[in-house]
Amino acid sequence: QKEVEQNSGPLSVPEGAIASLNCTYSDRGSQSFFWYRQYSGKSPELIMSIYSNGDKEDGRFTAQLNKASQYVSLLIRDSQPSDSATYLCAVTGRRALTFGSGTRLQVQP
Amino acid sequence: SAVISQKPSRDICQRGTSLTIQCQVDSQVTMMFWYRQQPGQSLTLIATANQGSEATYESGFVIDKFPISRPNLTFSTLTVSNMSPEDSSIYLCSVDASHEQYFGPGTRLTVT
Numbered sequence: 001q002k003e004v005e006q007n008s009g010p011l012s013v014p015e016g017a018i019a020s021l022n023c024t025y026s027d028r029g030s031q032s033f034f035w036y037r038q039y040s041g042k043s044p045e046l047i048m049s050i051y052s053n054g055d056k057e058d059g060r061f062t063a064q065l066n067k068a069s070q071y072v073s074l075l076i077r078d079s080q081p082s083d084s085a086t087y088l089c090a091v092t093g094r095r096a097l098t099f100g101s102g103t104r105l106q107v108q109p
Numbered sequence: 110s111a112v113i114s115q116k117p118s119r120d121i122c123q124r125g126t127s128l129t130i131q132c133q134v135d136s137q138v139t140m141m142f143w144y145r146q147q148p149g150q151s152l153t154l155i156a157t158a159n160q161g162s163e164a165t166y167e168s169g170f171v172i173d174k175f176p177i178s179r180p181n182l183t184f185s186t187l188t189v190s191n192m193s194p195e196d197s198s199i200y201l202c203s204v205d206a207s208h209e210q211y212f213g214p215g216t217r218l219t220v221t
Contacts (some may be wrong), residue, residue, distance in 0.1 A: 032208065043201055043212040044152070046110075088151060090210075096142045096203075097210055101151045 003027060004091050006100035014108050018075040021103050023089030026070065032092035033065055034074045038083045038102065048074060079107045111136055111206040113213035121219045122192055129188045130216045132202030137182035140205040143175070146215075147198045155200075158185045192220045 004025045013019045019034075032051055037043035050056045050063040050072065062075040072091075076083055084107045089100040112135040122128050132141065143155040156177055157162045164177040177188045189196050199218045202213040 034209070043199075045214045046209055046211060049209055096140075096154050096205075097152075098154075098159055099152045 002087055002102035003098045005087050006087075006103045008101055009104040010026075011103055012085075012106045012108060013079050013097050015079060015081060017079050017107075019079045019083065019105055019107070020070075021076075021089075021105065023072045023073040023074075024082040025072070025089075025091045027091065027098075028067075028070065030091045032105050033063070034092075034097065035063060035072075036088040036090060036099075037076045037085045038088060043057055043096055044088055076105075079105075081107045081109050083107050110209075111138065111204050111211045113202060115200075115202050115213040115216050117216060118214065119217040119219075121221060124193050126189055126192055127190045128192065128218060129186050130200055130202070131147055131204075132185045132213055133186070134204050135184045136206070138204040138206060139182070140212070141179065141185045142203040142205075143185075143187045144201040144203060144212075145198045146201060147155060152201065156191065157189070161207060189218065194220045196220050 006023050030066045035049050038044045048063040048070040050065045056063045060077045086104045088102045088103040090097040114133045116131045126215050140156045142214045144152045146152050155170045156166045158164045158179040160179045176188045199215045201215045203210050
């Protein structure tokens with residue numbers, strides 16, 4: 001079992017729709033959870049962090065964490081073509097971050 | 110956040126040679142990390158570099174192949190030694206700032 005699992009996609013949504021990206025993790029002791037956006041040929045960019053159960057909103061982005069289910073998600077409202085990228089879920093392990101394989105999001109104009 | 114620069118941004122090297130990648134941060138940070146991202150793959154941690162101590166390597170990575178220096182709190186280097194085509198990858202420096210990790214722009218390495 002991978003430590004952090006994501007559906008590789010691509011996830012295709014129309015412009016203006018809500019994109020829902022999901023991630024599960026295996027280490028119950030994980031404390032910090034992050035979503036990174038990575039455009040092709042670029043390095044990962046931190047877009048959201050979440051540390052406690054529930055929702056955290058930042059502009060069009062909402063991160064959701066459920067530690068009991070070992071599940072973290074990212075919602076992108078009013079999706080734009082510029083949101084098309086790979087979204088990486090990352091979880092703090094014993095040392096540094098452990099990354100999922102990423103979900104490729106395509107927002108269709 | 111932190112502003113991170115890496116040099117070189119890309120390089121093409123011959124097998125058997127070595128390349129040293131530099132990472133500079135605009136503020137003092139305790140923890141710096143080196144990751145590798147192979148084509149179409151996610152990020153894999155190579156090692157954690159703390160100033161004043163030996164780097165800690167992840168399973169599958171060894172110091173002889175990837176020696177790391179961390180002379181101060183704003184700078185680190187990663188050397189890819191005795192390169193083979195399998196080392197072709199993007200190498201990323203990352204720092205922990207207020208318990209969040211930020212990444213440099215990466216070094217794209219091609220080994221021929």
